[in-house]
Amino acid sequence: MSRLKTLRKLESTLESFLTRVVEAEQGRMNSLSSVDTLDEIARDSLKGRIVNNRLGDWFANNRNTVEKKQLDMSSIESIGNLLSDIRSGLDPADPISRKLSDQIDKWREEGIIPRRKLILKMSKKAPDEDFLGKFMDFMGREKELFDSGEFEGRHLLSILDDVLKSAEAKEDTMFLHLAGSMIYFLKMNGYKVTPFAKRLKEIENIRLRGRNAK
């Protein structure tokens, strides 16, 4: 057999093998396609973009597959986590966003998608005796800051911007705590807080990297 013929045979064998791999993985591909699309939506949602239409389309295209559990467990878990990310960025004041949030909640309540796993870890060192005192110290100093009149007449969102700048510039971790607390309060009252939460996370990461480098 000539060299070219041998190569052609090898080419055909490999192509046929790869075609069969794709055919065998069709189910997995469908799962990954569904998760991949939702992943793109979640990434845009975290950037503060409006994703209502795309999320609505995703539900329309994937409702049956998810509800009939036609996806593998790892995909269902990924979908649950991604929907949690997206849900936190949906605007509760907008009726379409509310409808989409309700759909996500319904799936969670019916156990169609798992709730996000939250693992809290505590360091092994002996608990600080004055742990509560430290927390109270933060609360007290935060109150003093507000009582000083520095922020008088300003909206909480603008104050949060200042607090995040202080958290970035100062060593005092009280500003991180205060920013987190303000973000949560704003979220509870229907404000879109994703960009602020992202800034806080970035500041925390920078501090963590700085601490690890020491």
Next chain:
Amino acid sequence: MLNDSDKAYYRALQALGEKDYRAAAGFLKSVENQFADKPELRILKESVELLLTVKDEMYELENETIEIEEILINGQETEFL
């Protein structure tokens, strides 16, 4: 978020479905350091790369240029060398 390995695998399968073997090889190569516990992905990557090598080799063989020099001695045609 979808992890890089799953994302690359999905994109590679998509490319294979479209017979875009070079793109598939690129996606699989981008996450090859995560293949330690996934031998099936390593086999897939090696197969795609082997196929590309075979195709390149075939292309070279099929497009080999044959240079023929005609030598004339005393005005008479001779054999081609």
